[in-house]
Amino acid sequence: MVTPAPRRFVAPTSRQALRLARAALGDGALVLASRTHADGFEVVAMGDGDTALLVEQAAAAPPLPAGPAPGASAPDSVLSELHSMRSMIEERLAGVVWNDQQRRDPVRGRLLRTMLGCGFSTRLSRALLEKLPAGHSYAEGLAFVRAELVRAVPVQEDEAQVLGRGGVYALVGPTGVGKTTTTAKLAARCVMRFGAERMALVTTDGYRIGAYEQLRIYGQILGVPVYAVKDAAHLQTVLEELRDKHMVLVDTVGMSQRDRSVSDQIAMLCNAGRPVNRLLLLNAAAHGDTLNEVVYAYQRADRENALVGCIFTKLDEAPLHGALLDTVIRHRLPVHYLSDGQKVPENLAVMDPEQFVDAVLRSPPAGSLFTCEPLGGDASEGAALEIERARAQADRLRQQYQRLIRAMAHDAEEVAAAAAALQQSDVGFDAARALWNDADAAARPVASLLQELADVARGEIGTSCDAHVLAVCGRARLDPNERQETYDIESCLLASDRTGLPLAAPNQWLAMPGDDRWGGRQVQWLRTMEFGRPVVALLPRLAPAEDLVAWQEQRLRWVARASATTLATPAGCGEPTALSRLQPEFGPGEDVTCKGQAARRAVAELPVTVATASGIQLPLRCVFMRTVAAGSGKILQQSWLLTNVGPEVPPQRLAQWQEWAARLDGCMRLTAKGLSLLGGVGELGDPAMMNRLLVAGQVATTASRLLQLEGERADRTRILLTELAGRQVRLDRPHSGAVLYEGLAKLFPLLEALAADVAEASPVGSPA
Template sequence: MTSDKPAEAQTLAIVAPSILKALRLMREQLGPDAFIVSSTVTADGVEIVASLEAPAAPAAADAVSLALAAPPLPPLPAADVSPTSLTVLDAGSGDASVLREIHSMRGMIEEQLAGLAWNKTQRRDPLRGQLLRTLLGAGFSARLARDLLADLPAGLNHAGGLDYLKSAMACQMPMLEDEDALMNEGGVYALMGPTGVGKTTTTAKLAARCVMRFGADKLALITTDSYRIGAYEQLRIYGQILGVAVHAVKDAGDLETVLASLHDKHMVLIDTVGMSQRDRAVSDQIAMLCGASRPVKRLLLLNAASHGDTLNEVVKAYRHGAQASGSSSLAGCILTKVDEATHPGALIDIVIRHQLPVHYVSSGQKVPENLVLGDRRQLIDSVFEARSQSAWFVPGEADLDEQPARTDEKVAAAEAVSRRLRSQCQQLIRTLAHNAQELTLNAAALSAADIGFDAGRALCRQLSDEPAEPPQEEGAISRMLLSRAAADSQRHCSGYVLASHGETSLPAGKEALAGVRLTALLSDGTGLPFAALLASGGAEAEMGACAASELRQLDNKPVVHLLPGMASFDRVQTWHACGLAWMACAPAGLQVALAEDGVSATLHELLPGMTFSAPEPVSFRGRAGLLSVAEMMVNVFAQPASGCVGRPADATMQRCVVRRIVDAASGKLVAHSYLLASVMVQAKAQQLIQWAGWQADARAYFLLLEQSLTNPEDDSGSGDALRLDRLRVLAHTCLTVFRLQQSPQAWAEPARRVIAQLAGQTFKPAQPVPGAVLLEGLGKLYVLLDALENGESAPVSAVQHAADGGTRNGVWKNQ
């Protein structure tokens, strides 16, 4: 309060409860240039006599003496009281020196009292202070941060306070609520903003969305950028790709003429020239746009990586420029380069304080994938998720000499992270799969299709529930897969089970588990894989799967091992001894002996004397051909060295099938190949030829598995048993993906589309979906289905992997 003493020559006496409030009242009433004549401690508080005129030297000395005679203020640091200031006061120098010392003392007192007040607030309400530091560190202005915290309810923990702030921001943040209404209304939209903010790229992204919505003939593009080299060419190339006409204008007259010629276009997008917010030509550009006969709605592009003060200047310049020219205000804004922002709070701050509706969010260079509709919750959550790897310009608690956060505060922060991850999971379901009903319907179709979907999901769940160390019962997953393979063979195989082999290495950090033998079991009716088995390195893997008794028969059906090339004679003898059925492609120069007469020759030399079946029409490399098949019994023995004779006594009898294809038009031989099979395989020769083709097609499955292992998680600390189990689960999931790729049925196309959307990719109906995309999306689908079934009880780790683009079992990650 102010005393009733009369003021003399602009002198004022102020009485306040504290020195800090007295100084504030003095500045409010007399301004920052006022001088303190005297200060006295009274029963009502502190009395300050201030004046706008500099006091005389004796008066100044009296003021100093009165200040020194007053009760001591809170102790100041020793470094803040310099010896020079004491010398000046003791010397009784001139008025100017004394007044400078008084100003210095006043500044030190204000700073000290402000620090005491902040520490007092921290002790009284530590949560408010912690949340304030969080908001300031995220890039929010102090003004908005204090406004948000003004009505903070009492009794909240850190997680509850953060949720309150997010809800308060969401209520104040304007957004484009209905894109359909914007697209249906159409009109002319101009994209404006400073240089380098991404106007041309964003124009192309918007144009692509419009073309997908109502076609290229209803859209036109205009550019006013005649300053930047290649600006028109860049937009023209985008226009050629989209099939949209692009027009260049230089002034208001050109713009009016072009807009008049485009009256039949439903939507016109204008890419404007980039101008600094301090350029006086901004208002001229706005006047040119808004002076056209056809209304032009302006969208301001804001760079998320810019400083908050820069963004504030940009909005003021482009908004006030419109007011100066008498034009309408901004229709909204588009946030660009969100993926580059380290402290995106400034962007949200600008949107809230200036009430600019967010139409779209751009986070990359891809057209049009990296432009999406704005989502309040996702944007606000991203503010508190963004963390710079080297935050040099945001002081931490150690820089502020604060004590570390208490344990309960860390627990509360972890709870907030848990809720955020669950929210991200639900967001994935809403934005990528549109709704849970569509997700579950496609999951039901995958389950009913008998492609291993349910088994793969169960395996992923089982592996994720196991501890980091190998389980006590090793081989449980291996036995489960073998049991499922036996059951599935009843449905997929009629007489034989086909086994195609591949070999890979399972990398993990700097180590690698090499020599892993993979076996894909194929149907003898369709050639599609229905199971995947795995054998670790060692002697068993070196000899192939033949040493494993379970792969000689499966559900009382013989297993025929399909090999891409002929094995050594010793291995063939081993296979024969253990009763293993096999089939392999043989080279034309393989030395054999005819079983009927013992004539020794190469397979190619025996070809002229063979009797071929009647030709059947086939398609070979896109051309019409005629297929003929011949068969004979041969003895296979160790291949002789140069100049030596073989050992027919050690030979084993095998079936030899020859395939010959001639051109249907000219009759010219275009291909022939040789197959050797054990005599235990009683299938027809034509069937063996078909099996060889299926074995070649299975290479795509092994290639998909190899690609999925290019960037695995670093689990070098895990044991070999756990790593093998992970590879088994991955092999089965790749099998499901491969079956889904090959399926021509009606349910498969929408299922592939939804799974690709979960991986963040979109494809045309006739465009094939890559296996890597389906593998990533299938991993997310497993996690999201668990979250739908379990609700809030879904594990946080599961939601974490779904949000980050991986799967819970740690076998593969987002490629």
């Protein structure tokens, strides 16, 4: 049987070498390796048919005996082994580091057992204790844990302000958590504060026998009217009748967090005609995983209207309360009240984080069957020997890793050449590399990193922007973590007004799904920054009109996408009209390709005003973009922009800016990719979480710019990064930003390892 062999193609440039390979092997050719050659650039490739035949032969071949393969490894196999070896080192060292910390600092291990015994999760406990400085006594360490927990627990704002504002509050949660009793307790507090005549109670619980009667009895005692509703329309009618009431409390039917009807219940509350604030009740006697599932289900059920907070119930029935704190810290869910009994209204208190944390950290109940017991001490001789064995194995793996680097010496030149090309290219490589290598430095204050990123941004803006800085505001969804918690990343990417390329990501935020989606947080931050040029915020959608007025007063420039139904009043017309019904005069436009066919795209502009709820008329520019089929004139695409940017920027330029902003959605998704490569979100107590998020954003701009970089060296660098990522280079497929990001994540430590290898090989005292 003839085994297909890879073929080598040498040419003066990488593009010519790839062209030769494609001509000889077809568009589906698979690039196995590439490197600089004495005669130019060499590509090793196989055709699609040869690859399939090779796979069939490999499957049919008998297994090889264990042991090293004779001769030198192929470049791709060396890289594959290098990736595998690095993963083994990282995996092994992860356990060694924690165990070694406990061996050198036994107090840390004792504190870990204390936190686990109080009901905290292992992840939060370890993340918090990683911040503990060495050398503390147990009492000092416990005080440190207490202070960190008090700082991390989210609580409601001042109760007097909350009750003073009033409104509609709905108590939601699973069955049996104590919603009706807690509703009565809250009602009693409100009656004592501002009287029964300004209160009303509503129940939607038509399932549980006696639910309405129980609440009606409480209402009679308090002198508060009680209303029972049966559906969404009835609820809307009742709440409209109760508009003169300062406070309305809604007792809802209990539903399991796994019941699909949870979303229906939340939809009924959110479509009630008035804003309904939802308070989630958490049962202290529930398991930590159950609490996490409850919050996730009720938070996810309506992402546009997040929970305003929670109430801890049944505290008197649970011996351990750590899981409650663990859950609200992880989900950033403010705690409003604590309920610890059936008495109305005595057994309801405002959350005091210091007192509650003190109560949680008291010793676990004696004789508990479910708390962590010490197993002979972490610093015992057996544990110490295990740590030493693990360290020795990690050292052996590291030495093998270095030998593999030397084995691929013929590729080392290509790696060095790629690094040099990246340094000379305008992609921000040096800053990205330095930030990546320091991403997990927990000791570094976030403020210091933010300052460095701002300095990087100013340097990039000085060389890459003309008259403006484009601030692209948006968000990207993170993959769910192990506990199925989902978060969004809110980004503010600074881009060039000359090329549209991302220059810097000086700030990132973590948000719950359903939070503000029009860039409000980013805009508020932009107001505090100075970048040397006027900033124009590019928003994914139109902000509320009141915010637009405030921005106008603050001289903040913005461009926002608007929907077809957005109402605006054109100049000379007294009636607000939907943007889709306005008829501007389009110019001849330009030839483009849209939806696979020849088309023409034109831009037009009209002056309009947008009214606020208070009657203020805000003068704006409306930019219309329309793409029509070249032959039939059929409209293929149309969109609208509203902006307060002055006439010095023509409408065609504004349309171009918004098109660039849409492309940068991919850069924001790369931030999510980078965060996963750096270790993910982690727990709130993770000291390096924000550092990783900020670094991931800045490196995403480098990967995005590299994806669009043109030239011979850029092509060769993208091929190398794809190979470093362990992916196959296909001549018929474009490069992927996510793959290039992964390649950069492999290139950064590889350059450090190569530098260390060179340093070890150099004799002491030799000239540099």
